[in-house]
Amino acid sequence: xxxxRGSDPMKKSGSPRWRGFLPLxxxxxxxxxxxxxxxxxxxxxxxxxxxxxxLAIAASALNIALGLGGLVSFGxxxxxxxxxxAVGILTTHGASGMPFLGFVPGSEHLAVNLLVAMSVSGIVAxxxxxxxxxxxxxxxxxxxxxFAQMLFxxxxxxxxxxxxxxxxxxxxxxxxxLNMRDDVTFYFTSxxxxxxxxxxxxxxxxxxxGLLLGGIRQSERRMQAIGVPTVRYRWLAFVxxxxxxxxxxxxxAVFGRFVSxxxxxxxxxxxxxxxxxxxxAGTIFGPVLGAFAxxxxxxxxxxxxxxxxIILGPALVLMALTxxxxxxxxxxxxxxx
Amino acid sequence: MLKVRGLxxxxxxxxxxxDVSLDVASGEVVTLLGRNGMGKTTTTRAIMGLLPPxxxxxxxxxxxxxxxxxxxxxxxxxGLVPEGRQIFPTLSVRENLVATAADRNAARSPWTLxxxxxxxxxxxxxxxxxxxTLSGGEQQxxxxxxxxxxxxxxxxxxxxxxxxxxxxxxxxxxxxEAIKAEGQSILLVDKNITVLERLADRHHVIEKxxxxxxxxxxxxxxxxxxxHRHVSF
Numbered sequence: 001x002x003x004x005r006g007s008d009p010m011k012k013s014g015s016p017r018w019r020g021f022l023p024l025x026x027x028x029x030x031x032x033x034x035x036x037x038x039x040x041x042x043x044x045x046x047x048x049x050x051x052x053x054x055l056a057i058a059a060s061a062l063n064i065a066l067g068l069g070g071l072v073s074f075g076x077x078x079x080x081x082x083x084x085x086a087v088g089i090l091t092t093h094g095a096s097g098m099p100f101l102g103f104v105p106g107s108e109h110l111a112v113n114l115l116v117a118m119s120v121s122g123i124v125a126x127x128x129x130x131x132x133x134x135x136x137x138x139x140x141x142x143x144x145x146x147f148a149q150m151l152f153x154x155x156x157x158x159x160x161x162x163x164x165x166x167x168x169x170x171x172x173x174x175x176x177x178l179n180m181r182d183d184v185t186f187y188f189t190s191x192x193x194x195x196x197x198x199x200x201x202x203x204x205x206x207x208x209x210g211l212l213l214g215g216i217r218q219s220e221r222r223m224q225a226i227g228v229p230t231v232r233y234r235w236l237a238f239v240x241x242x243x244x245x246x247x248x249x250x251x252x253a254v255f256g257r258f259v260s261x262x263x264x265x266x267x268x269x270x271x272x273x274x275x276x277x278x279x280x281a282g283t284i285f286g287p288v289l290g291a292f293a294x295x296x297x298x299x300x301x302x303x304x305x306x307x308x309x310i311i312l313g314p315a316l317v318l319m320a321l322t323x324x325x326x327x328x329x330x331x332x333x334x335x336x337x
Numbered sequence: 338m339l340k341v342r343g344l345x346x347x348x349x350x351x352x353x354x355x356d357v358s359l360d361v362a363s364g365e366v367v368t369l370l371g372r373n374g375m376g377k378t379t380t381t382r383a384i385m386g387l388l389p390p391x392x393x394x395x396x397x398x399x400x401x402x403x404x405x406x407x408x409x410x411x412x413x414x415x416g417l418v419p420e421g422r423q424i425f426p427t428l429s430v431r432e433n434l435v436a437t438a439a440d441r442n443a444a445r446s447p448w449t450l451x452x453x454x455x456x457x458x459x460x461x462x463x464x465x466x467x468x469x470t471l472s473g474g475e476q477q478x479x480x481x482x483x484x485x486x487x488x489x490x491x492x493x494x495x496x497x498x499x500x501x502x503x504x505x506x507x508x509x510x511x512x513x514e515a516i517k518a519e520g521q522s523i524l525l526v527d528k529n530i531t532v533l534e535r536l537a538d539r540h541h542v543i544e545k546x547x548x549x550x551x552x553x554x555x556x557x558x559x560x561x562x563x564x565h566r567h568v569s570f
Contacts, residue, residue, distance in 0.1 A: 227411030
């Protein structure tokens, strides 16, 4: 990442030198985690961390719409779920040998299925975005929420693929040369995909496209007066965001070998929003920190009491008030929005 | 290049423009003069599509653009330096300039970063600084540079020197003379008659939303007292 610009191209803020090493420290810890978990007999930690990594991809993807484009989408669970169902359906047909719709061959290949998940989610995001981006503010939030709920109820009613009960897969998708049944291998596969996604994200944030979106977020009318087709740029940000969220959904489906309509419930959209805001909207690493913080806190509290949500709510409020601008902006001389 | 006839525009129920007409020919510097509240900024907003006109003709390079979206009009080749600068505060000077750069005029040699920095050396010195950390004059230079980087056929400057120190004003007027020498068509909206008299080829005066006087530099010199009566306080 561009050291001179910090992790957020839209904010020029003073940062202590040690901050530059934090991503490296984080990466070392993530690489060491499964080995440490095995050494201490806590193998379940690897599975938990894999879930965190996958949700970090989803949160980072939402960050392109929210942090970069200023689009508060309350329907990103739709793309997460669509990506998951794309993988689930292809895998089911791949295992049975029966083509989907009579002509689309199934697949149990991870790379193929994730590419399909990204494509289908991108198309769905394109269609939803084309309609939703005619509005902004609260109407935009409501329209994205409405579309996600429509898809939720569609898949609840889709009995051919499990309906309300969801869809189970016999085994994880395969990648040549790798044993995907091994949790540690799957963890490192997820970590690699997250790093690749963060690389794409960083390039996007620092590109001319990112600058234009930053300008549109600050003043859409000003950008229009300079000749920028703002709706087209916002739409593209929304679609890219949908593609990344679909990737995360597909990966989660493979990881859990299960897909259900719950993945596109509005509470899932809310969770993704919390991750981005908690970690720091508009920053590269913020959503990753947010995903780890939220899932970590949830798991910790759930292991302690069954009424964990009573504690989680106030804890989130406290964190939001303490870390204004998000966890990623901690230690900066200037805090976020 | 730009032809406006009988332009009418309102903010809600409040009519601001009643009958504005003006012309800018290729390579000309033209002014739109008038006291505060007479409709100068509203005229530029209507030309740029930021305020839908209710009646009248707005033609740019032979195309009727009345009612078009602002971004379409801008892409035809109009660069606006809006009142109050309105740069992007958290983007750096360089980012402000390159983010919206475009080549909309194939005829002239394009404005590039080195040329902009040559015109405004202060911006060169502050390339990496966030826009919001610049002084008012530097922000104005950045706004002009940003508009030039879209390589417009017509540059519209709305109150280019409003609220700036006299020394900075002089610097900006000097730069505008250099831009004029490049053959850039400019529509200047301002109140600074003394400088404009020297810089502009033609003038328009509006009062209460109507064009009440229009003429060449020679007409302006001949009828200076008349023009001053409508523009000065």
